[in-house]
Amino acid sequence: MKREIKRGAFLCLQGEKADCFFILLKGKLEVKCVPNSKNLVTFVDAFAAKTVNFIEQPGLLFGEIATILDSTRQASLLAIEDTEVMVIPLRDHNSYKTALAIDPRFGLNLGNSIALQVQGMKKVLQKLLEADSEMAADITDLKETFQKLIDFTNRIPRFGNRMLWHKDISMSLKNEPFLTRKTISKLPASFYPPGCKKYTRFFEKFKLSSSTYYPDTVLFRQGEFDDFVYVLLSGHLEVRVNGVVVDDIKDSGTLIGEDELFLNIGAGSNAVKQPADVICTTISDAIKITTDEFKKIFSGSNEFSYEFIRVMANRLVARNNFLFETEKRIVAGFNEKIYDAFQAFEKVKKITEKSTKEDPELKIALNLANQGVARASEKMTVWHNWFIANDIFVEGSSSKPMVAVKR
Known part of the structure; x- marks a missing residue:
């Protein structure tokens, strides 16, 4: 069954019961999501929700996971131009068998669609490993920079006792990856x-x-x-x-x-x-x-293919949830360390600001620390944008604000 969606109208809302999936015939859809929402969203909330993806490739199959798992829609789909889709009902085992009777390749196509999404997630996981390693390296650089500053100030009698506590800050900048390969x-x-x-x-x-x-x-x-x-x-x-x-x-x-x-x-x-x-x-x-x-x-047993596709769909959802939680943990961990470093730098700066004019070396040490925090903050922004571009949500990733440091 074909369905037309006018520009500005929703094909479906996040939280709706899924009883069909779609194939895009023409047009373009915007995928909008309210993170962590388990209820049916309102039109107002759906319009205001974050855009996480676009569906614009003719022939693309979408909406199948929630349908296969007899679940609710995980996002709202907004037509940003006049759009036409093929609606394929899949309410239960019988409708699946009906679809297989019409086209024995139906199950294989579903399997291929899920496998493609899994392949994409594997690439994201690899990128997360790279992000994790790079962030750990940045923390190492930041720690070394702060240690030099602390060692320098501790050699100055009038600062020594007041600066000792900054060793705790430096030691807190541990460089273990937040997401190890293990x-x-x-x-x-x-x-x-x-x-x-x-x-x-x-x-x-x-x-x-x-x-x-x-x-x-x-x-x-x-x-x-x-x-x-x-x-x-x-x-x-x-x-x-x-x-x-x-x-x-x-x-x-x-x-x-x-x-x-x-x-x-x-x-x-x-x-x-x-x-x-x-x-x-x-x-x-x-x-x-x-x-x-x-x-x-697969084509000869409706029961096997139906249950097997459900297993694949469950694995896909579990992977997606893992990615979501992992990204939050990485961003939160790195952001917190940068925030702590920034706070430490501000306190060091406040204690020593009157002496920088008299002591050029101290001024140089402070500038190096400032640049280290700035580099780490910039890297955080780069990864933050990458997570968003790859549809990995960043909402609620940290209780501390992201730090923007001017060089």
Whole structure:
């Protein structure tokens, strides 16, 4: 069913019950979100909400996650020009089966849509790691700058006793990343739910038998193109990126490699490579399923494909929530350290301001500290803008204000 939305009208409101998803035929939609709102928003709030994205590519499928999970809309969609969409109802298992009967590729297309979003989130996660490391390096620079200032002032008798407490400020500028690689590596582990376990019978129905793999067997090799997935039945696997262990998989029923499989169906030259090595650390039993076999199972069993898509959708939502909380933690941690440094600098400046005219070296030390805080504050602004540009919300990220320091 086609639906036309005039410019300035909403296709849906955040908090509405989702019973259909959409395909954009023409026009442009603005995605607006009120962070942390669990209720149906008003039109006034929807108009005033933050813009987090735009939908403008014809043929783009959207709104499917909330629909699949029988949830509410997570954002409002405002037409910023006359827009036309195809409305696809998906109220329950029966409507899903109906859609599959009309087009057996329907489930595969949904899987591809979710996998694309997961791929985007993986890129954001990598960027978060980079942001975290850079922020830690900035804190190191700031700490060294302040330590020089403290050492200098402590050598001056009239300042020494009054400046000792600033060592506490300097020591508080610890340079540990706020999001370590070990922490972020735990992300995938919670997204291999046992939801597929009961569906191993579908694999048996299609005469797919398991194989035994011995320690050090490589199931997936980073950087290679593969056209299969595995279902782990027993054993223990490690996921390694550039030789570093970032995850372990041991839950029976876990499907491994499905995101890349969905992305590569019909991708041709745009196929994606495996992002990591997956290696057996113990004797493990698993079912290997080729792309053709998976497509046959997926298209041949409405029940399996419906539940499997729900598992993928749940993983996507969990990833999104993780990103939201992680970004808040990074921004809050870095912002707080900059704020503390700024406060310390202002106090040092106040104590020593009368002596800077008499002591050029002290003036130089103060200028270096000021520049260090300014650089860190500018970097915070850069990352803050990057988070916004990549649709990662920053609302409520810190109880302390961001600091703008003039050089």
